[in-house]
Amino acid sequence: MDIRNLSFSYRHREKTINHINATIRPGAITTIIGPNGSGKSTLLSLLANRLTPVKGEVVVDGKTLSSYRAKELARHLAVVYQQNEAPNDITVKKLVTYGRFPYRKRFYHWKEEDELAVNEALEATKLENKAHLPLLSLSGGEQQRAWIALALAQKTNILLLDEPTTYLDLYHQLEVLELVRSLNRLKKTTIVMVLHDLNQAIQYSDELIVMQAGSIVKAGLPREVVTEEMVENIYGVRAVLRDDAEAGLVLLPVGI
Template identity: 50%
Template sequence: MEIKGLSFSYRRGKSLLTGLNLDIPMGRTTAIIGPNGSGKSTLLGVLAANYKPDAGSVILGGRTLAEYRPREIARKLAVVHQQNTAPDDLTVEKLAAFGRLPHRSLLSPEREADREAVEWALSCTDMQDKRKKPLAELSGGERQRVWLALALAQRTPVLFLDEPTTYLDIYYQYEMLELIRRLGKEHGLTVVMVLHDMNQAVHYSDHLIAMKAGQAVLQGAPEEVITAESVKAVYGVDVVVKNDPDTGMYIVPVRRGYKGPR
C-alpha cells in the first residue's frame, strides 16, 4: 500500500494532512502514533476510503482507492472504528454476520461461505460460546472482540483499527493487542492501527509511522526510529529509551527537574 503526495482538509477548514509519502508493508503490522491532533485517525480514515484526499493518492493492489467501487473496497480492507454502536438486543452472531454484506446483497440468502466466514471470525476472537448473547450482556472487552469479529468476517487481506484499546482496562488492552498480533501472524494480514501508548506500539508493531501536525515525521522499524531524541521531537517530552533482555525496548518519561538517582 503506497501513499503518494497525500493531503487532506475538511471543507473550508485547515489542512490536516500535508504531502504524505508513505509505504505500508504488506503482511506486517503498522502502528500510527503521535500527539493528539496530529492527524493519526484522519490518516487512517483516508486510507480506509472514508475521506477523499484533496491531493495525492492511496494505491492498493496497483490501483488507487478512487478506482475501486465501495463494495470492492470492503472486500479489500476492513475497519474497526474507535467508537461503534449497534442495538443492545443484537446478538454476537448476528452482528458478526454483517461482515458478509460486501460479498452478497442484503436480501440474498446466506451461503455456506458466509456461515464459514462468521464461524471462523467467532473462533478467532473466542466468541463462539457467546454467539447467542445480546450485546447488552457483554463486557467492554467482549464488545470490542465482536466488532473485530465483524471485520474479520469480511475476509479482507487488510485490517484497520482506530485505537482498539480505547476504554479498555489494562487486562483487556493487552488481550486485544495479543489477539491482533496473533491474527496478523497466523493469517498473513496487513494490520494498520492507531495507538496512543508508545510502549504498546513498539511491542505490537513491525513498522511505525509517527505523525506531528499533519505530517509523517518518522517511519520505519520501531528499534530504528524510536530514540530519546525522536520522541522529544514528536511529543516534546523527555524520555529514557531502554532495552530489557526479557521485555525488549521500552520508553520511560523523565520527570521535569529530575536529576537522576541520589
C-alpha cells in the same frame, strides 16, 4: 497499500494532512503514532476511504480507493473504528454476520461459506461460546473483539484499526493487541492501527509511522524510530529507553 502525495483539509481550515507518501508493507503490523491532533485518525480515515483527499491518492491492490465501489473495497480492506454503533438488542453472532455484506447480491441467500466465515471469525476472537449473547452484555474488551470478528468475517487482506484499545483497562488492552498480533502472524493480514501508548506500539508493531502536524516525520522499525530525542521533540517529554530481557525495548518517561 501505497499512499501517494496525500493531502486533506476540513472545510475552511488549513491542511490537516500534508503531502504524505508512504508504503504499507504487506503482511506487517504498521502502527501510526504521534501526539493529539497530529492527524493519525484522519490519515486512517483517508486509508479507509471514509474521507476524500483534496490531493493525492491511496492505492490498494493496484487500484486507487476512488475507483472501488463500496462493496468491492470492503472485500479488500476492513475497518474497526474507535467508536462503533449497533442496535441495542443485537447478538454477537448477528453483528458478525454483517461482515458478509460485501458478498451479498440481489436475491442473495445465506451460503455455507458465509456461515463458515462467521464461525471462523468467532473462533479466532474466542467468542464462539458467547455468539448468542447480546453484544451489550459483553465486557468492553469482548465487545471490541466482536467488532474485530465482524471485520474478520469480511475475509480481507488488510485490517485498519483506529485506537482499538481506547476505553479499555490494561488487561483488555493487551487482550486486544495479542489478538491483533495473532491474526497477523497466523493469517498474514496486513494491519494498520493507531495507538497512543508508545510502549504498546513498540511491542506490537513491525513498523511505526510518526506523525506531527499532519506530516510523517519518521518511519521505520520501532528500534529505529523510537529514540529519546524523538520522544522529546515530538511529545515534549523527557524519557529514557531501556532493554529488558523479557519486555524488549521499554520507554520510561522521566519528566517534561
